[in-house]
Amino acid sequence: MASTRTGAGGRPRRFPPEASILMVLIGLALAFELLGWIFVGQSFLLNEQRLVVMILQVSVIGIIAVGVTQVIITGGIDLSSGSVVALTAMVAASLAQSSDAARAVYPSLTDMPVLVPVLAGLAGGAAAGLLNGTLIAGTSIPPFIATLGVMVTARGLAKWYTHGEPVSMLTDRYADIGGGALPVMIFLATALIFHIALRYTRYGKLTYAIGANPQAARVAGIPVARHLIAVYTIAGTLSGLAGIVTSARAVSGQAGMGTMYELDAIAAAVIGGASLAGGVGRITGTVIGTMILGVVTSGFTFLRIDAYYQEIVKGAIIVVAVIADQYRQRA
Amino acid sequence: MRNVAGDGWLLEVRNVCKAFPGVVALDDVSVRLGRGTVHALSGENGAGKSTLMKIVAGVYAPDAGELLLNGRDLRLRSPRDALNCGIAMIHQELNLMPCMSVAENIWIRREPINALGLISHRELKRRTRALLERLRIDIDPEAEVRTLPVAARQMVEIARALSYESQLLIMDEPTSALCERDAEHLFAIIRELKGQGKGILYITHRLEELFEIADELSVLRDGRYVGGGTPATLTREAIVRMMVGRELPPAAPVGEARRGAVLLAARHLTLERHFRDVSFELHAGEILGIAGLVGSGRTRLAEALFGLTRASSGRLSIGDREVKLDSPQSAISHGLAFVTEDRKESGCFLTLSVLENLEISVLHGDFVRCGFVRTRAVSEACTAMCALLRVKTPDLHEPIGNLSGGNQQKVLIGRCLLTRPKILILDEPTRGVDVAAKAEIHQLISRLVGEGTAVLLISSELPEILGMSDRIMVMREGRVTGILERAEADQVKIMDLAAA
Numbered sequence: 001m002a003s004t005r006t007g008a009g010g011r012p013r014r015f016p017p018e019a020s021i022l023m024v025l026i027g028l029a030l031a032f033e034l035l036g037w038i039f040v041g042q043s044f045l046l047n048e049q050r051l052v053v054m055i056l057q058v059s060v061i062g063i064i065a066v067g068v069t070q071v072i073i074t075g076g077i078d079l080s081s082g083s084v085v086a087l088t089a090m091v092a093a094s095l096a097q098s099s100d101a102a103r104a105v106y107p108s109l110t111d112m113p114v115l116v117p118v119l120a121g122l123a124g125g126a127a128a129g130l131l132n133g134t135l136i137a138g139t140s141i142p143p144f145i146a147t148l149g150v151m152v153t154a155r156g157l158a159k160w161y162t163h164g165e166p167v168s169m170l171t172d173r174y175a176d177i178g179g180g181a182l183p184v185m186i187f188l189a190t191a192l193i194f195h196i197a198l199r200y201t202r203y204g205k206l207t208y209a210i211g212a213n214p215q216a217a218r219v220a221g222i223p224v225a226r227h228l229i230a231v232y233t234i235a236g237t238l239s240g241l242a243g244i245v246t247s248a249r250a251v252s253g254q255a256g257m258g259t260m261y262e263l264d265a266i267a268a269a270v271i272g273g274a275s276l277a278g279g280v281g282r283i284t285g286t287v288i289g290t291m292i293l294g295v296v297t298s299g300f301t302f303l304r305i306d307a308y309y310q311e312i313v314k315g316a317i318i319v320v321a322v323i324a325d326q327y328r329q330r331a
Numbered sequence: 332m333r334n335v336a337g338d339g340w341l342l343e344v345r346n347v348c349k350a351f352p353g354v355v356a357l358d359d360v361s362v363r364l365g366r367g368t369v370h371a372l373s374g375e376n377g378a379g380k381s382t383l384m385k386i387v388a389g390v391y392a393p394d395a396g397e398l399l400l401n402g403r404d405l406r407l408r409s410p411r412d413a414l415n416c417g418i419a420m421i422h423q424e425l426n427l428m429p430c431m432s433v434a435e436n437i438w439i440r441r442e443p444i445n446a447l448g449l450i451s452h453r454e455l456k457r458r459t460r461a462l463l464e465r466l467r468i469d470i471d472p473e474a475e476v477r478t479l480p481v482a483a484r485q486m487v488e489i490a491r492a493l494s495y496e497s498q499l500l501i502m503d504e505p506t507s508a509l510c511e512r513d514a515e516h517l518f519a520i521i522r523e524l525k526g527q528g529k530g531i532l533y534i535t536h537r538l539e540e541l542f543e544i545a546d547e548l549s550v551l552r553d554g555r556y557v558g559g560g561t562p563a564t565l566t567r568e569a570i571v572r573m574m575v576g577r578e579l580p581p582a583a584p585v586g587e588a589r590r591g592a593v594l595l596a597a598r599h600l601t602l603e604r605h606f607r608d609v610s611f612e613l614h615a616g617e618i619l620g621i622a623g624l625v626g627s628g629r630t631r632l633a634e635a636l637f638g639l640t641r642a643s644s645g646r647l648s649i650g651d652r653e654v655k656l657d658s659p660q661s662a663i664s665h666g667l668a669f670v671t672e673d674r675k676e677s678g679c680f681l682t683l684s685v686l687e688n689l690e691i692s693v694l695h696g697d698f699v700r701c702g703f704v705r706t707r708a709v710s711e712a713c714t715a716m717c718a719l720l721r722v723k724t725p726d727l728h729e730p731i732g733n734l735s736g737g738n739q740q741k742v743l744i745g746r747c748l749l750t751r752p753k754i755l756i757l758d759e760p761t762r763g764v765d766v767a768a769k770a771e772i773h774q775l776i777s778r779l780v781g782e783g784t785a786v787l788l789i790s791s792e793l794p795e796i797l798g799m800s801d802r803i804m805v806m807r808e809g810r811v812t813g814i815l816e817r818a819e820a821d822q823v824k825i826m827d828l829a830a831a
Binding site: 200 | 750
């Protein structure tokens with residue numbers, strides 16, 4: 001996955017593939033810095049609080065993107081992440097209500113230890129991922145269709161769970177998960193764990209091999225179906241984790257949470273160099289891709305530009321970043 | 332040299348140079364092609380043959396030098412340009428659209444149109460039928476390409492190139508996917524095209540073919556023209572020396588069969604529609620060759636032995652135990668290994684490095700601790716394997732896609748050998764591999780057999796089968812039609828058993 005470029009004397013030199021996308025991140029940040037001095041009269045980067053908020057805003061996307069990157073490396077796609085965030089947010093929140101809640105979902109299960117809603121959220125995510133994986137590995141439906149089905153179903157389940165009512169009045173211990181910089185820590189820890197897993201473990205090697213050539217993987221004796229189920233289950237579990245963080249930050253569970261998160265997560269992975277053709281992608285790239293999304297969002301807010309323009313430009317940046325990356329790889 | 336039309340050359344390539352980042356692919360190469368002749372280009376993988384062909388076909392523009400077609404300056408901006416000038420190329424990798432019919436593939440973007448401006452399927456079919464009849468190719472114009480065997484697809488590709496009524500045809504290893512009989516058919520077509528005054532540039536690795544159809548030969552090595560002439564005036568050895576630039580290792584030693592105990596025994600193996608009632612025994616220290624035409628069920632049999640598909644009936648035993656192999660994992664754990672016939676399709680992980688391609692089948696046992704790959708141990712084992720197989724690569728981290736076909740094949744064999752197999756199944760192990768690498772692979776197989784490995788060798792090249800095997804099993808339409816000892820086997824006997 002290291003890109004090869006011919007240096008002086010005809011000997012190939014290797015650059016980490018993230019180098020170019022890191023330049024894009026730095027370039028964007030500097031552009032906002034410059035525009036900040038011109039239009040707002042203050043620094044964009046030299047503001048600790050803004051930086052924390054910036055990463056905080058994208059850490060949920062980042063957690064999902066770590067899972068989605070692995071799915072993309074296998075040559076698949078996961079469209080269900082956003083809906084799974086909503087479903088797990090609802091389930092976790094319903095088990096995290098305090099006894100002050102007027103109409104608790106489970107009146108007998110209030111003031112539970114924080115571990116209960118957390119495990120329930122993770123288990124819900126894992127179950128959704130297991131369903132994705134089983135559908136994909138066990139039948140010949142393409143991942144796009146399988147996860148599209150689960151996406152719609154999970155959103156429906158999230159609404160059905162309380163008939164559309166938000167779940168509020170959560171315990172302080174639960175809300176703490178979303179407080180301070182903890183979501184950022186969770187994001188970075190997740191990224192680190194799976195960066196190591198992809199690079200240094202058997203799990204990672206098999207993931208790349210299956211994505212690079214599923215047929216060759218089978219011939220080489222890799223248990224392809226079992227491994228795909230594992231990868232989708234991990235991605236689902238991470239969506240569950242994102243659902244926990246989301247509901248803890250909002251101190252409530254709502255069925256509309258996480259809408260379009262799956263697309264932001266896919267964008268982060270692809271900006272970070274993951275190839276939808278499979279076999280290519282790195283967590284470090286995905287982290288940088290996530291940061292790029294964060295810089296764009298907070299940069300526009302900082303410049304006080306309308307949210308409409310933000311989306312228009314974000315779309316363009318995703319496409320341009322990927323085109324630039326492909327040029328670099330061909331050069 | 333013969334030049335049927337008499338007036339000048341059909342194609343002249345003069346002093347062409349082409350460099351890619353880091354490599355000079357062609358250095359001052361000149362080639363001339365007369366009308367009604369076949370000019371063969373030979374050389375090892377990476378010698379520059381394909382680059383030269385692609386320049387003539389308009390895929391690449393040369394950095395220096397010029398092309399002349401019928402004595403006139405030729406500047407091509409795209410493959411489409413080349414087609415319009417009457418130059419058609421048949422690529423080594425098939426470029427057909429699998430989900431479209433034969434007729435649609437052949438006439439793509441030139442479909443006949445009816446009064447309403449829509450595609451006339453009746454006319455399309457009629458034209459295709461006429462074209463295929465003229466070439467004596469027996470394929471249904473309405474068949475979807477993906478349902479056709481490889482040989483038939485190759486024929487469709489050839490028909491498509493000819494449908495442009497080109498004066499110059501470029502063929503890049505057209506026989507590499509064909510069996511002997513289909514190759515003969517192709518040669519008949521080529522002779523007919525020569526008779527019509529068309530010129531053919533022909534790349535091949537198979538020396539036999541040079542003598543069979545080439546009128547003129549040019550050998551390239553490292554991007555330079557190193558020699559050539561009329562094949563009739565050249566010996567096989569002289570050509571090989573030009574291609575390789577050194578003497579080849581001696582041909583695989585033909586030791587007496589060191590046949591040991593029976594390692595693998597198949598009894599009445601059957602897979603509906605593919606093979607039926609196949610029984611044979613494979614001994615330690617022997618090579619059992621499997622000959623047969625494309626479609627005779629050889630590959631399916633190999634896949635069933637390796638657990639990739641399940642035979643519908645019959646029994647299989649390894650050593651003295653009966654086994655059920657329902658996945659490659661179980662086959663590998665019983666000491667089997669399999670090198671597939673299609674490197675690109677089911678062999679290589681093209682986006683991954685040499686190391687990652689080698690290690691993938693041994694990521695368990697001693698090489699993994701608590702899920703973590705023991706990087707040092709694995710790369711030591713892989714380095715040793717690369718040295719053993721003489722894989723030419725800058726280092727283990729080179730993407731395998733940058734290696735030549737022969738070196739990719741060695742890596743795939745290396746992947747199998749790392750699992751320390753007792754039984755090695757090789758399906759076309761030297762397809763698309765240059766002469767030098769081929770000789771090395773043959774030597775390696777002989778050495779493994781000498782160490783007691785049992786080898787099942789499937790090959791469409793009869794000289795390879797005859798030269799390597801201790802015994803030869805011939806298949807026809809899914810049935811075993813005979814098992815010959817080396818001493819009694821020859822090309823005629825095998826073809827008798829293989830052809831209907």
